[in-house]
Amino acid sequence: xxxxxxxxxxxxxxxxxxxxxxxxxxxxxxxxxxxxxxxxxxxxxxxxxxxxxxxxxxxxxxxxxxxxxxxxxxxxxxxxxxxxxxxxxxxxxxxxxxxxxxxxxxxxxxxxxxxxxxxxxxxxxxxxxxxxxxxxxxxxxxxxxxxxxxxxxxxxxxxxxxxxxxxxxxxxxxxxxxxxxxxxxxxxxxxxxxxxxxxxxxxxxxxxxxxxxxxxxxxxxxxxxxxxxxxxxxxxxxxxxxxxxxxxxxxxxxxxxxxxxxxxxxxxxxxxxxxxxxxxxxxxxxxxxxxxxxxxxxxxxxxxxxxxxxxxxxxxxxxxxxxxxxxxxxxxxxxxxxxxxxxxxxxxxxxxxxxxxxxxxxxxxxxxxxxxxxxxxxxxxxxxxxxxxxxxxxxxxx
Numbered sequence: 001x002x003x004x005x006x007x008x009x010x011x012x013x014x015x016x017x018x019x020x021x022x023x024x025x026x027x028x029x030x031x032x033x034x035x036x037x038x039x040x041x042x043x044x045x046x047x048x049x050x051x052x053x054x055x056x057x058x059x060x061x062x063x064x065x066x067x068x069x070x071x072x073x074x075x076x077x078x079x080x081x082x083x084x085x086x087x088x089x090x091x092x093x094x095x096x097x098x099x100x101x102x103x104x105x106x107x108x109x110x111x112x113x114x115x116x117x118x119x120x121x122x123x124x125x126x127x128x129x130x131x132x133x134x135x136x137x138x139x140x141x142x143x144x145x146x147x148x149x150x151x152x153x154x155x156x157x158x159x160x161x162x163x164x165x166x167x168x169x170x171x172x173x174x175x176x177x178x179x180x181x182x183x184x185x186x187x188x189x190x191x192x193x194x195x196x197x198x199x200x201x202x203x204x205x206x207x208x209x210x211x212x213x214x215x216x217x218x219x220x221x222x223x224x225x226x227x228x229x230x231x232x233x234x235x236x237x238x239x240x241x242x243x244x245x246x247x248x249x250x251x252x253x254x255x256x257x258x259x260x261x262x263x264x265x266x267x268x269x270x271x272x273x274x275x276x277x278x279x280x281x282x283x284x285x286x287x288x289x290x291x292x293x294x295x296x297x298x299x300x301x302x303x304x305x306x307x308x309x310x311x312x313x314x315x316x317x318x319x320x321x322x323x324x325x326x327x328x329x330x331x332x333x334x335x336x337x338x339x340x341x342x343x344x345x346x347x348x349x350x351x352x353x354x355x356x357x358x359x360x361x362x363x364x365x366x367x368x369x370x371x372x373x374x375x376x377x378x379x380x381x382x383x384x385x386x387x388x389x390x391x392x393x394x395x396x397x398x
């Protein structure tokens with residue numbers, strides 16, 4: 001009973017984390033259900049091809065954001081309202097420009113890319129205002145719309161229908177961003193003040209996105225859609241588990257930026273990630289054999305990738321704490337370390353050990369980045385919260 005009371009007390013005290021986690025968990029469960037249904041409907045090659053086109057949209061979407069989504073979360077939490085409108089205006093122009101270029105390669109991916117950028121900026125505003133309940137509702141609603149429309153449209157127009165549903169699920173829930181465009185503003189006075197923070201955040205977001213989607217483009221382009229299909233199933237398991245680090249980062253960044261330390265939340269999250277990784281490592285063979293018999297060859301890969309949730313959680317908590325203190329440079333470096341280790345592992349282990357080598361590459365890259373970020377955080381004097389984001393440029397140059 002005492003344990004239950006402590007959990008209840010913790011959730012009452014950290015309502016924001018509860019809403020964020022509930023939204024992320026629900027979204028992850030629905031997302032997993034969506035991809036499991038697709039695995040039933042599509043063959044391995046089509047499954048890989050669908051993910052290839054979504055990855056093709058995700059990288060230019062991250063480029064178009066210019067790091068301003070993270071800047072909005074951190075600065076809007078401190079009341080910097082004018083910066084929000086400047087950021088929205090800049091992202092609008094950069095997104096349409098890159099979507100136009102991408103349309104020459106694949107028009108459906110270009111539409112998905114636009115929706116991704118607008119949706120991300122809308123979520124950034126919600127988090128910056130610390131509207132955690134609304135964040136949870138948006139996450140769940142977007143997934144439900146994607147599932148309903150993607151599966152419906154697939155039976156009418158094939159794989160393009162899946163992408164169309166994916167696009168609409170994001171665009172419909174981008175209402176905050178779209179309504180905010182009424183205050184279009186390119187003066188950029190406030191953006192200039194946050195330029196160093198934005199640049200480093202941009203590097204982090206870009207490397208994170210490249211790490212999440214460049215692998216699919218590389219594998220699909222060089223190893224084929226069948227190999228990508230097996231890899232992607234393992235990656236979907238990891239993404240489902242990533243609700244833990246994602247929720248921690250999403251909740252801790254605005255809280256740390258506003259001066260509130262969340263040490264207990266951090267420790268609970270890491271402990272939960274270890275437990276979840278062990279449980280999933282045991283259950284994966286049964287889950288795939290029972291529900292996805294066409295993906296039996298992916299079992300060893302999936303089990304290894306599930307272990308990656310542990311270093312991924314450490315990375316997320318360290319990133320949130322560092323950015324909360326205005327220290328964006330080590331966060332960028334940690335992202336680059338992950339990307340370099342990942343691509344190196346693909347080249348060395350992927351070609352040698354095939355899909356299992358790809359899985360070990362992901363876990364090793366997560367661990368390398370986590371160790372670097374943890375050491376960097378420990379080497380920095382502990383302080384309560386963000387001592388003025390305005391001081392970040394000095395600490396980054398030191």
